[in-house]
Amino acid sequence: MKHLFSLLFFALVSSLQAQNVLKFDKTNVQCEDKWIAYQMDKDSTYIFGFIYIDAQAGLTFNYEGRIKINNNGKFIRIDKIENTTNIKSRLQPSRVAIAEIPESKFTELKIEKTPKWLAIYKSDENSISRLYKWGFMYNGWNECEKALTYLEKADKIDQNYNGLQTELAFSYNALKKYEKAEICLLKAIKINPNDCYTYKELAYSYNSQGKTDDVIKTYFTMVKTCKEENYIQETAFNLAAKYYEAKDKINFKKWKIEAEKWSKTENQITKYLKLMETELNK
Template identity: 30%
Template sequence: MKQFLISMMMICFTQISAQMKIPADLNFTTPFYKAEDQYIVFPPKPEDKDLSLGVPYFDPSAGYSYRYLGNLKVENDKLIYTPSDRNSAITARWQNLELKVAVLSGERVKALNLPLYPEFLAGYQTDMLDRDFLLEKLSAMNGAGYSNLALADLEKLRRENYQSAKFYFELAFAYNALGQFAKAEEAVKEAEQNNFHDELMIKEMHFALLHQDKLVAAADYLEKNFKNFKSKLYKSEGIVNQIISFYNIKDSENTEKWIKIYKNEIGEDQYKSRVEDITIKLKKDKA
C-alpha cells in the first residue's frame, strides 16, 4: 500500500459555543471537501469570541488545503469582517476532509464586500482536463485515508471507460484500503489487460492476494514480477510480507524458501532484523 505524506497544520474544533449566538443561516453541515472554493466558517470553540473565515481549495501539488482570510465578529445577527494581515496569510494542508463547516451564502459574501470568487484561487487554476483533475483529488483522498470518499467517483470513472496507470492504481488502492480485496485483484487484472502495469499495481495485487489468503498465488505473482520493480524497498516489502504470511500459517518450508529469496534478492536493508527474528523463531519451533 502506498504511503502518501501530507504536511498539515493541526487545527482542532469542538462543539459550538453556547456563548456565541450563531446566525441561523450558518449551518455546520457541509463536509470540508464539498465546500471547495467557497467561503466557510468553522464551528467555534467554546472560548472563541469570533468566527474564523477562510476558503477550502485543492492544490494539485499539495492536496486539499485551507486559506485563512480573517475573523468574523457576530453582532446582532450581522457579521463584521476583520481581514488577516495580507503579508502573513495562513495556509494549511488539510487532513480532516469530513469536518462539517458552514458555507456563506451569496448574500453574506456580498454584505462582507468580498469578491464572489476568492481572488487567490486564480493562482491555482489548471489546464488539466476535468477527469484528470478529478483523479488528482481522488488520489489526495486516498492518501489522506479517505478512500471511502474517493471510491464512488473512481468507480464512476471506470464506468466511463477512463483509463490510465494512475487511475487503476488509485482504484485498486481504494478497494484494498476498504477491505474489498477481490475487487482490487480484479482492478489490477483489468489494468494489465489494458497494458497498464507498474510496481505500484504489483504492490496492490500482492496485497490483495495475501489478504484473500491466496498465499501461493501471491508468492508466484511476486516472484514473476521481481524484474518489474524499480524500487528495491517496494520489492523488499513484498518479500518480507510474503515471509510473514507463510510463517503465520506455520508453513516452515515456504517461510525458509522466502527467507533465502530475501537474502539473494535484497541482502540486507531496514527489514533485516525482522527477517532474522523469524529465522530464530523457526529454529526454536523445530527444536
C-alpha cells in the same frame, strides 16, 4: 464573589453554546468546498474561511476573517469583508479538528454556500484528468472512500486511462474490497504489463484473499520484470508474515531469506523479520 461566579457562569454558557453550534469533528481533507472554522483563540474568536482544492497548489484555505459567537449562538463577523479578500494559504493534511459551519449561519456571516470566485477552479471538474487527479490526491490523504467518488466516475469515461485501474485498486484494497481490487489490477496489467507497483498491489490483494499460490506466482513475475526492489521485498515480506501467522516455520524461513536478499543493509522489514523469527522460535 457572587458577581464573579455570575460572570464565570455566563462565560461557560456562552462557550457551551458555541460548542453546540460548531462541532469540531472534521479534518481539513474532509472539508473540500466547505466553510469551516478553526478552534477558538485566546480572545474567544474563531478564524473562518473556505477550503477548496487548487489543481496546482493542492488543498487551500481562503481566509475570510474572524467571528465571535454571542450568548444567543449568533455568529458575528469581526473583520471587514474588504480587508480579508485574497488571503490564501496552502494546507498540508492535518488531524487538527476543525468545524464545518452550519448552512443556517451563512446569512449571519454574509456568505454564500458556493463563493462566486470558486467557479474558476471548477471549469473542468468532469474531465477524466481532473477526476483522476482528485482521486489520486484523496488516496494520498487516506480518504479512500472519497477518492472512489472521483475514480469511479473516471472509470465510466475511460477504463484505459493511464494509472486509473491501479489507483482504483489502491482504494479498494484500503477498504478491504479485495476482489474488486483484483479485477482492476488485472485490467491494469493488460494495459501496462511492466508496472511493478501494480504487481505489488495485486500481490497484496491476493494475499489478503488467502490466494497464496497466486501471490507466489506474482512475486516471481516481479523478480523477472521489476526494477523496484523495495516492492519485491515488500511482497516477499508479506508472504513471510502470512506463514508467521500460520506458525509455519519452514515456509517462514524460506520467505524470510527471500525478503532479506533484496536489501544490502538492515531496514524496517529485516528488523521485523528478525523479531518474527525470535518469536516463532520461542
